Each structure stands twice: as structure tokens, then as C-alpha cells.
Amino acid sequence: MHLQVSQVSKSFGEGRDRKLVLDNISFELVSGQFMALVGSSGSGKSTVMRLIAGLERPSAGTIHLDGVPVQRPGSDRGMVFQKYSLYPWLTAAQNVAFGLSLQGRDKAEIRERTAYFLDVVGLADAARRLPRELSGGMQQRVAIARALANEPKVLLLDEPFGALDLQIRESMQEFLHDLWKRTGLTALLITHDIEEALLLAGTVHIMAPRPGRIVHSVDVQLDRSDLRHLRVSPPFLELREELASRLRSLDGALL
Amino acid sequence: MARSPALRRFVSHPWVLGVLGILTVFLVWWLVTSSGMVDKLFLPGPGAVWMAGTDQFQRGILVADAAASIKRVFIGFMISAGLALPIGIAMGTNRTICHFLEPLMALIRYMPAPAFIPLLIIYFGLEELPKVMLIFIGTFFFNALMIMDAVKFVPSELVETALTLGGRGLPILTRVVAPYIAPQVLDTYRINMASAWNLVIVAELVAANEGLGKRISLAQRFLRTDEIFVGLIVIGLIGLMIDLGFRFLMRRACSWAN
Numbered sequence: 001m002h003l004q005v006s007q008v009s010k011s012f013g014e015g016r017d018r019k020l021v022l023d024n025i026s027f028e029l030v031s032g033q034f035m036a037l038v039g040s041s042g043s044g045k046s047t048v049m050r051l052i053a054g055l056e057r058p059s060a061g062t063i064h065l066d067g068v069p070v071q072r073p074g075s076d077r078g079m080v081f082q083k084y085s086l087y088p089w090l091t092a093a094q095n096v097a098f099g100l101s102l103q104g105r106d107k108a109e110i111r112e113r114t115a116y117f118l119d120v121v122g123l124a125d126a127a128r129r130l131p132r133e134l135s136g137g138m139q140q141r142v143a144i145a146r147a148l149a150n151e152p153k154v155l156l157l158d159e160p161f162g163a164l165d166l167q168i169r170e171s172m173q174e175f176l177h178d179l180w181k182r183t184g185l186t187a188l189l190i191t192h193d194i195e196e197a198l199l200l201a202g203t204v205h206i207m208a209p210r211p212g213r214i215v216h217s218v219d220v221q222l223d224r225s226d227l228r229h230l231r232v233s234p235p236f237l238e239l240r241e242e243l244a245s246r247l248r249s250l251d252g253a254l255l
Numbered sequence: 256m257a258r259s260p261a262l263r264r265f266v267s268h269p270w271v272l273g274v275l276g277i278l279t280v281f282l283v284w285w286l287v288t289s290s291g292m293v294d295k296l297f298l299p300g301p302g303a304v305w306m307a308g309t310d311q312f313q314r315g316i317l318v319a320d321a322a323a324s325i326k327r328v329f330i331g332f333m334i335s336a337g338l339a340l341p342i343g344i345a346m347g348t349n350r351t352i353c354h355f356l357e358p359l360m361a362l363i364r365y366m367p368a369p370a371f372i373p374l375l376i377i378y379f380g381l382e383e384l385p386k387v388m389l390i391f392i393g394t395f396f397f398n399a400l401m402i403m404d405a406v407k408f409v410p411s412e413l414v415e416t417a418l419t420l421g422g423r424g425l426p427i428l429t430r431v432v433a434p435y436i437a438p439q440v441l442d443t444y445r446i447n448m449a450s451a452w453n454l455v456i457v458a459e460l461v462a463a464n465e466g467l468g469k470r471i472s473l474a475q476r477f478l479r480t481d482e483i484f485v486g487l488i489v490i491g492l493i494g495l496m497i498d499l500g501f502r503f504l505m506r507r508a509c510s511w512a513n
Contacts (some may be wrong), residue, residue, distance in 0.1 A: 053418075053419050055415055055419075073419045074416070075420055075421030077419060078420075079416065084413070087434070088511050089509070089511040091461075098417070132511070
């Protein structure tokens with residue numbers, strides 16, 4: 001798997017109202033990599049994700065997945081939104097099965113894969129429950145299972161834990177890290193939370209707003225054997241503070 | 256006065272309160288009429304109305320009238336609802352169709368449907384067609400515009416998720432948009448059914464051989480106020496039944512939305 005984003009710019013609006021939201025974004029993502037884009041609101045980080053998902057088209061530049069230009073949304077790029085993305089009339093299992101059944105897969109295969117991915121996210125027992133009967137964290141795990149059930153080449157996570165309480169967010173981060181280790185998935189995470197990015201991603205790109213652009217990139221070399229411990233370890237806190245002050249200076253320059 | 260909490264809870268139950276409200280009006284009605292303050296010709300008592308009702312029922316008029324009115328509402332509203340669904344969905348999903356139709360519909364919607372009656376009689380005579388048409392005209396535009404709104408409020412995440420799961424066009428319509436709007440569509444129908452029910456009575460008041468509205472206008476001619484009351488109460492009860500039917504259907508079919 002090779003995702004290549006090269007010199008992508010995006011503007012919205014026309015004529016005088018034309019606004020540049022992304023300016024010359026380039027990066028690459030390869031199999032098994034976990035990458036994060038961090039920025040404050042207005043940095044266009046969600047737009048990057050929507051472009052990769054094919055929900056928007058770039059104004060300039062190209063996005064290639066395994067050498068094929070991205071033209072439209074497709075099941076090879078799974079996406080998890082911040083919230084409101086489970087189908088409220090379908091059970092957890094039916095939600096997970098939704099993509100497979102849209103593609104007209106065979107029933108036995110759908111059943112088997114649905115059970116498997118519900119199990120992967122630890123929700124085998126919740127299969128028959130409706131989304132409203134699940135906690136926010138469980139709902140997001142169903143959304144992740146649904147995206148994974150399609151076996152996408154890359155998983156796009158748009159602030160997946162942004163709407164959750166702090167404690168649940170922390171356990172979801174641990175869950176996601178564990179999932180990544182177990183399945184070797186390739187992920188691109190959008191977040192405004194530096195801690196989340198550093199905990200999970202091997203590569204972190206810091207984005208500056210107006211227009212959105214990548215201003216700093218770090219390869220994170222930390223021992224992730226114990227995330228709880230990592231959160232409070234000095235090298236982690238040091239790195240976090242360094243990036244936080246960079247973000248602050250970006251925002252400060254605008255005030 | 257010793258008031259037990261159980262009694263208080265019973266009395267404050269919504270159903271009990273609702274029945275109490277209706278009973279209060281009946282009681283006042285009975286008191287006023289039995290006191291002899293009002294001429295019976297103007298305001299017959301509950302007993303007289305009940306008698307007139309059972310009489311109409313025994314002669315078979317009541318059922319025939321109700322059936323005639325219900326049939327007109329049913330046919331007119333079925334056509335209205337059936338056409339409003341695809342057109343409302345088309346307007347909600349396609350900007351061109353929406354811009355083309357919305358101003359037109361918003362305009363016609365504000366034309367009072369009963370004002371079409373003279374025209375409908377000139378065009379279609381006095382048979383069933385003008386009555387069915389009136390119900391159609393009076394409900395179609397509301398149905399279509401309200402369904403359009405329901406479609407517009409489908410969260411974009413739900414559609415976009417389906418796109419990223421490999422969905423396209425029609426399957427997204429049938430498997431994401433349709434189930435999401437189903438509760439609002441049923442509610443739209445429930446609300447606009449009330450106007451359909453109003454309009455059939457208006458149409459029958461103007462011209463009809465049978466129907467609950469026709470019976471009321473005949474009763475007026477013979478100063479049978481008791482029969483007018485029978486008509487009003489039966490119309491109200493049937494309307495209430497239809498309303499409850501829609502609510503029941505919604506609770507059964509869209510339990511996820513409650």
C-alpha cells in the first residue's frame with residue numbers, strides 16, 4: 001500500500017469569496033504506518049482527509065493510492081467520522097455488515113466477517129444492540145469495525161475520539177494502539193490533540209492554519225509498550241511540550 | 256383531606272387527565288342543557304345527540320356516510336402521499352429540481368384549497384373526482400415540501416459513510432436516506448391527513464349525495480342540531496383514530512427513532 005499526496009491545494013468558493021484552505025500539502029503513507037495530522041481548527045486537516053477519501057477533489061495537485069489517482073470515494077479507504085455516523089436503525093452487527101452488504105457480498109461471508117470484526121473491537125456481545133443503546137466509546141468502536149470489515153488499504157480517522165469524555169478517550173486511544181499492533185493496519189489520524197498524536201502515530205505532521213499547510217514533521221521514537229506509563233514519561237512530556245509550544249506560536253502569530 | 260400519593264399519581268397520568276378534560280366538557284354540556292337555560296333547538300343535550308346517533312346508525316346512514324367520506328380521503332390522500340414521496344425526495348437530493356419546483360409549490364401551497372372547489376366543479380362536475388382532487392391539491396404540496404425538508408436534514412456523515420463503504424446512488428437512497436426519513440415521512444402524513452379530513456367535509460358541504468359533511472349540511476336545512484352534533488363527533492372520532500393509527504405505525508416501524 002502506498003498513498004501519495006503530492007502538492008495538493010484546495011480552495012473553496014469562487015471569485016472574490018475564493019478561499020485557500022490547503023496550500024501545497026505533500027506526504028506519503030506506506031503499509032503498516034500510523035500517521036497523524038495535528039492542527040487547530042481552520043488548519044484544513046479534515047479537508048486533507050476528505051480529499052483522500054474522495055469526498056472532495058483537490059484544486060491542484062494529485063493523490064495516488066497504489067499509483068491510481070483518487071477520483072471518488074471507495075471501499076479501499078475506510079473512514080471513521082467524529083460522530084453521528086452509525087445508522088441508528090441498524091444493530092451494531094448490521095452496521096458492521098453495511099459496507100459488505102452494499103457491495104453485495106455473499107451472506108455467509110458477511111456473517112463471518114461481521115462476527116470477526118465485532119470481536120476484534122471487543123463488541124461481540126453487543127451485536128444485536130442499536131447504536132442508541134451503546135456508549136459513545138462503543139459506538140466509535142462499531143464505526144471502526146465497520147470501516148475495517150471492508151478491509152480497506154488505509155483507515156482514515158477524523159477526530160474519532162473528539163466527542164468522547166477524557167477517560168473514555170484515553171481507553172479508546174489504548175484500544176486503537178492495540179488494534180494497530182494486532183492487525184498491522186495503516187492509519188491516518190486527524191486530531192487537535194498532540195498527546196493523542198504522539199501516543200499513536202509514528203509520524204506526526206503539524207499543520208498551521210489559514211491557509212492550511214504542514215509546517216513541521218516529527219518521527220516519533222518512543223517506547224509504546226505501556227501507553228499509561230508513556231503518557232507521564234519525561235521524554236514524552238518533553239516532546240509534547242515542544243510541539244505544543246510550536247502550535248501555540250502558530251496561533252499566537254495570528255492573534 | 257387525606258390524599259394518597261397513589262391517587263395523585265393516578266390523576267396526574269396523561270391519559271387520565273385527557274379523559275378528565277373530555278368528561279368536563281360533557282358535564283358542562285349536560286348541565287347547561289338539562290338546566291333548561293338554552294333552547295333545545297339550538298343546543299340539544301348529550302342524550303338527544305346519542306339518540307340521533309343511534310337512529311342514524313340503525314338506519315345504516317351513519318356507516319354509509321362515514322364510508323363515503325373515508326373512501327374519498329383515502330383515495331385522495333393515497334395519490335397525494337404516493338406522488339409526494341418521490342417528488343419530495345427528488346427535490347431534497349437534487350438542487351436543480353428543488354430550485355425549479357420549490358417556488359411554484361410554495362406559491363400554490365398558500366392558495367386555500369377550498370377556493371379551488373368552484374373550479375373543480377366546473378371542470379369535473381359533482382361526482383367523486385372533484386372531491387378527490389381537492390384533497391390532493393390541499394395536501395400534496397405540503398407533503399412534498401415537508402418530505403423535501405426531511406431529506407435535506409439527513410446528516411451528511413451518514414451519506415458520506417455509505418460512500419466510503421463502497422455505496423453509490425440508488426442504494427444510498429434506499430438504504431440510507433429512505434430509512435432515515437421514514438419517521439418524518441409518517442409524521443408528515445399524519446399531520447397532513449388532518450387537512451385531508453377537513454377538506455373532504457368542506458367538499459361535501461358544497462356538493463355531495465352522501466358523506467358526513469353532506470349529512471351535516473342536510474341537518475342544517477331541517478334545523479336538526481342534534482344530527483349536526485352527531486356528525487361533528489363522528490368526524491372527530493374518526494380523525495383521532497387515524498392519528499392514533501399513524502402513531503402506532505410509527506412506533507412499530509421506526510422504534511429506533513423514539
